[in-house]
Amino acid sequence: MRRSPWATLTVLALAQFIVVLDVTIVNVALPRIQTDLDFTADGLQWVISAYTLVFGGFLLLGGRAADLLGSRRVFLTGLALFGVTLLVAGLAGTPGALIAARAVQGLGGALMSPAALSILTVTFAHGRQRNIAMGVWGGLAGLGGTLGVVAGGLLVDSLSWRWVFFVNVPVVVALIAATPLIIRAVARRSGHGFDLLGSVLSTAGLLALVYGVVRAEPVGWGSAEVVGCLAAGVVLLAAFVAVEARSAAPLVPLRLFRSRALSSSSGALALNGASFLAMFFLTAIYLQQVRGASALRTGMEILPMGAAAILVAVVTPPLVHRFGTRTVQLCGAALSALSLLLLAGTGADSGYASHLLPGLILFGAGVIAVGVPAQIAAVVDVEHHEAGAASGVVTAFYQVGGALGLALATTLSVSRSHAALADGMAQQQALVEGFHRGLLVAAAFAVVNVVVTLASPRIAPSAEQIAEAAATA
Known part of the structure; x- marks a missing residue:
């Protein structure tokens, strides 16, 4: 039976869409989850960290499993694991049960994402077709991240927080049914074990x-x-x-870090992930617990950040081609730091349009302006046959950097709020103080990223190199 490569792309892109959607859709539901399951303020971040840590920690192993066991088989396994844990997370009755489900869900994502990318690269020939396919893949992933905040708010307000997990279960079931019919089995590659x-x-x-x-x-x-x-x-x-x-057969080929570009890109993406997850987590809590916004309104107010990110993702590759990776990345890191400092000046009664909106838009632009050139620089300077491994390494750094940064920012934010309450400050103002402290920590990550970027090499990739980097990102 002849299988259409574009039908294959549809299945794979939808799978990546729900993986990314699941990250942002949960953030908006966090205050309701905290109330219903009686999470502590510092324990709530594990709903995010459990997923990102396991996803990042097992991402490279997932890619290796796809090579040795067959990409379609590993993709289906990851998809099934992801779907089951969505159901378990939605039914969770205790903090421990939800965190455990999220951790296993991260493992499902770590199996699914690299296997899907492997299938995509063998389905489409190198060149224009693959570039179009990767553009669709990346575009849907970005759209998933942006729509997640609105979809999450709508589901939480109209149904309950549990539906941010349940909503993707039918999609997963449909993808599992369609995969054997649409995606052909990919031959296993010989090599060493896991x-x-x-x-x-x-x-x-x-x-x-x-x-x-x-x-x-x-x-x-x-x-x-x-x-x-x-x-x-x-x-x-x-x-x-x-x-x-x-x-x-190392999980992380240490020889890759002989490349100054890859080493600096790994650090930049880890710091970028730290700033992003900390800011996203704290802002979702702040909007609902301090400003009294509904979950849907929270999603709508965060939405411009995602729109700015999508726009900058489109214009950044030509800028990288013209000005080089370091210049664009430096502007992005500086923009991220500036936006976080603006957001850290927001009070309980500050106007949305005058205070929050500018910071959110600038932050969305800054994060992407760091991420795109760093991903390109990471793979341009390594051997062609190791580009996939290099991309996997920096993606893993982004995930684990985000989890570590979120933990540090949340801990310092909560400690500041508790200290303010102990000093007799009103609860709302104490939460604002904690929000400010957490965002200043996130801003510190962005400032360090400026230093890391200044130490990175000057790389001026060609249009062809940028296209090849996009195909492995």
Whole structure:
């Protein structure tokens, strides 16, 4: 039976759409989740962090599994796991059950996304057709992130927060049914086995670090629990590096970091993820708990940020071609820092159009203006056959950087609010103080990103190199 490559693209792009949609749609529901499941203020961030940490920690292993076991098989496995955990998350009755479901959901995404990309690259020949396919793939993913905030608000206000998970279950079922009919089986590639130990060590190390940071607020930075977790995280990550250096098929090929461009891009994307997740999380809480906005209104007020991001994503590649990666990325990092400082000056009664809107639009533009050139720089300077691995590395850095940044910003935000309450400040103003502290932490990430970008090499990629980089991003 002849299978249409464009039907294949439809299935794969829809799968990526719901993976990205799931990240933003949950943010708007966080205040209702906190109330219904009795989450603590510092524990709520695990709804996001559990997903991003496991997704980032197992992303490269998912790509390796697709190579060795067959992309379609791994794609279906990830899709099924993702769908089941959506249902479990929607039915969760305790914080622990929801966090566990989100963690396993991250594993499903880590299997599904690289397998889908692998299928896409073998379905479309190198050149114009693949570039069009990747444009559709990336465009739908960006649209999913933007629509998620509005869809989440609509579902929370009209039904309940549980529907932000339930809504994608029928889509997953339809995709599972369609995949064997539309997507042809991709031949397995020969090679070495899985680096499962590397995935476990890296994810466990990162979880220990995040847990240590989160526990610092209630028990103190100098407590045995926090110091022990942070030390364990460092030891586990050091063991991960040692394992990777000796592995025949490493999860992260350490030789890639000999490239100055890839090393600086990894750092830039990690910091970019930290700023983005911290800002998104804190703003969703602030709009609903401080300003009293409904979930739908929250989504509508955040929407311009997504619109700005989509617009800048379209115009950034030509700018990179003309001015080089470092110049565009530097402007993006500076714009992100400026926008976060603007948002940090917003009070409980500040006008939306005069205070929040400018900061949101500038931030949406800044995040993309960092991310696009960093992704391009990461793969332009490595061997062609390692471009996919390089892209996977920087994507993983973005995810785990986001989780670590979110943990630090949330912890410092909550501690500031608690201190203000202890000093007799009204609850609303105490929440504003915490919001300001968290956004200043996010702004600090963006400022450090300016420094990292200044240390990156000057790269002026050709239009062809930019197109090839887009096909592996």
